[in-house]
Amino acid sequence: MTTGTGARRLGRGLMLASHPAPAAVVTALAAGLAAALGSPAGVVTLVAVAVGTGQLSVGWSNDWIDAARDLAVHRADKPVVQGLVSAGTLRTAALTALAVCVVTSLAAGLVAGAAHLVAVAGAWAYNARLKSTAWSWLPYALSFGLLAVFVVLAAPGPGAPAAWAVLAAALLGVGAHVANTLPDLEDDAATGVRGLPHRLGRRASGVLAPALLTAAVAVVVVGPAGPPTPAAWAGGALAVLLAAGAGVVAVTRPRSRAPFALSLCVAVVCVVLLALAAPDIAVSPGA
Numbered sequence: 001m002t003t004g005t006g007a008r009r010l011g012r013g014l015m016l017a018s019h020p021a022p023a024a025v026v027t028a029l030a031a032g033l034a035a036a037l038g039s040p041a042g043v044v045t046l047v048a049v050a051v052g053t054g055q056l057s058v059g060w061s062n063d064w065i066d067a068a069r070d071l072a073v074h075r076a077d078k079p080v081v082q083g084l085v086s087a088g089t090l091r092t093a094a095l096t097a098l099a100v101c102v103v104t105s106l107a108a109g110l111v112a113g114a115a116h117l118v119a120v121a122g123a124w125a126y127n128a129r130l131k132s133t134a135w136s137w138l139p140y141a142l143s144f145g146l147l148a149v150f151v152v153l154a155a156p157g158p159g160a161p162a163a164w165a166v167l168a169a170a171l172l173g174v175g176a177h178v179a180n181t182l183p184d185l186e187d188d189a190a191t192g193v194r195g196l197p198h199r200l201g202r203r204a205s206g207v208l209a210p211a212l213l214t215a216a217v218a219v220v221v222v223g224p225a226g227p228p229t230p231a232a233w234a235g236g237a238l239a240v241l242l243a244a245g246a247g248v249v250a251v252t253r254p255r256s257r258a259p260f261a262l263s264l265c266v267a268v269v270c271v272v273l274l275a276l277a278a279p280d281i282a283v284s285p286g287a
Contacts (some may be wrong), residue, residue, distance in 0.1 A: 009084050009085075010084065010085055010089070012079070012084055012200040013016075013079035013080075013082070013085030013089075014060070014077075014079075014085055014089075014090075014093060015078070016079040016084065017059060017062075017063040017064075017078075017079045017085060017090055018055070018056050018059040018060060018124065019058075019059035019062065019085075021264070022059075022176075022180075023055035023056060023057070023058075023059055025054070025264050025267065025268065026051060026055055027048055027051045027052040027055055027086075028048075028145070029181055029217035029267065029268065029271040030047055030048065030051040030147060030150075030151050031044050031047055031048040031051070031280075032146075032271060032275060033151050033271055033274060033275060034047040034048075034151050034154060034155060035051075036275035036276075036278045037151065037152065037155040037278050037281065037282060038155060038157075038278070039115060039155045039156060043108060043155065043156075045152055046107055046108040046153055046154070046268065047102070047108060048105050049055060049104045049149070050104040050105040050107075050108060050116055050149070050150075050281055051116070051150075052112070053097045053098070053100040053101040053104065054098075054101040054105070054116065054119070054120040054123075054217075055093045055096075056093070056094075056097040056275075057095075057101055057120065057125040058094075058098035058120065058124065058127065059123075060090045060091075060093045060094035060097065060129075061090075061091075061094040061124055061127050062127045063078060063079065063087075063090050064087050064090035064091045064094055065127050065128060066078075066127075067080045067087035067090070068087075068165075068193040069080050069193070072110055072190075072191055073187045073190055073191055075187065078260060081227055082100065087259070088140060093137030094156070095234030098102070098120070101116075101117070101120060102117060103148070104158035105117050107119075108150075108154040110152060111156055112149075112150050112153035112154040112200070113150075113167055115146045115149045115150045115153060116146065116147065116150035118142070119142065119144075119145075119146035119147050119150065120135050120143070122138075122139040122142040122143040122146070123139055123172070125137035125139055126140070126154060130195075131193055131195050132192060132193045132194055132195060133194075133195065134194075134195070134196055134197030134199055135196075136177065136181075136196045136197070137174045137177055137178070137195075137196050138262075140170075140174050140176065140177040141170040141171075141173055141174050142170070143165045144169045144170055144171035144172055144173025144174075144176075144274040145167070145169050145173070145174060147169060148161055148165050148166050148169040148187060148281075149161045149166060152165070152281060155282065157282065159281075159282025159283060160282065160283055161281065161282065161283075162280060162281055162282070164219050164220075164223030164224075164282045165223065165274060167212040167218075167219055167223075168216045168219040168220045168223065168228075168270060168274075169216075170212065171212050171213070171215050171216035171219065172212075172263075172267050172270060173207050174212050175210070175211075175213035175215075175243075175263055176213075176263045176264070176267065177197075178196070178197050178205050178209040178262070179209040179213075179250065179259040179260045179262070179263040180209050180244055180257055180259075180260040181195060181197040181198070181205070182197065182202065182205060182206065182254065182260075183254070183255050183257050183259075183260075184195065184199055184251050185202055185254075185258060188266075199213035202250075202251075202254060203251065203252070206247055206251045207247060207261075209243075209246055209247060209259060209263065210243040210244055210246050210247030210250075211247075211249060213239070213241075213242075213243035213263055213266045214240050214243045214247065216245075216266070216270060217236050217239040217240055217243065217266065217269075217270060218236070218249075219230050219234070220232075220239075220270045220273045220277075221233065221235075221236040221245075221273065222273060223277075223280070224280035225280050229276070231273075232273055232276070232277075235269050235272060235273045236273070237277075238269055239266045239269040239270060239273075242262050242265045242266045242269070243262070243263070243266050245262050246258070246259040246262035246263055246266070247259070249262070
């Protein structure tokens with residue numbers, strides 16, 4: 001193998017192991033929400049780099065920690081199984097990304113940065129242990145909720161995140177967790193992973209995922225002050241249809257990853273609605 005070929009294989013392995021689609025979506029949504037809240041370009045950039053490197057560290061740590069399990073069940077979609085990258089390389093990459101995440105998170109503000117680092121720590125805890133327990137949903141609720149807190153606290157002004165916005169983000173996170181787990185229930189169970197979706201079973205989880213996503217949509221639509229706008233109703237209706245589609249696919253096509261993709265689409269719609277309601281996301285102290 002030539003040096004160039006090896007470098008390309010390594011680059012492809014690192015890219016695939018980063019879980020690029022959710023990492024890119026979460027990073028873009030955080031940066032977009034920061035911009036909608038009136039953050040200057042420098043802060044938006046810090047938010048994007050902090051969230052992006054945090055997501056990279058989570059994705060790489062996931063494939064590093066799961067390397068032996070993935071090899072045991074012959075997960076052909078995993079770059080470690082394909083021989084593109086080693087578990088040791090992923091460990092180094094994950095720790096390097098985490099170091100950058102720490103610096104850039106705290107540069108956006110000590111309190112804001114601390115909130116984001118707790119969110120990233122929750123995701124690492126999921127990878128390391130909690131994914132195999134009935135508490136597998138908790139890191140998703142914590143991390144997505146705190147991501148909203150980070151973006152709001154990093155924005156200019158003394159505002160704190162509205163409770164409804166944090167709740168909506170947490171519901172989106174748990175819904176995405178359940179949807180993301182569905183295609184791998186059998187492979188996970190074969191290697192001892194028994195998170196909440198595994199314990200509930202495919203049918204119940206296939207109902208729970210769209211229910212959680214729909215609940216998040218409802219909170220985003222009715223949470224802001226005043227009656228929902230036509231745009232909020234329209235966006236909410238679209239998001240509910242997407243969530244329902246995720247449920248239908250989860251039941252009819254058990255191995256499909258479309259439910260997770262649809263849950264990301266729901267998140268995109270919800271963040272657009274949050275951006276439209278930006279003045280109501282941050283509340284003044286004492287309000």
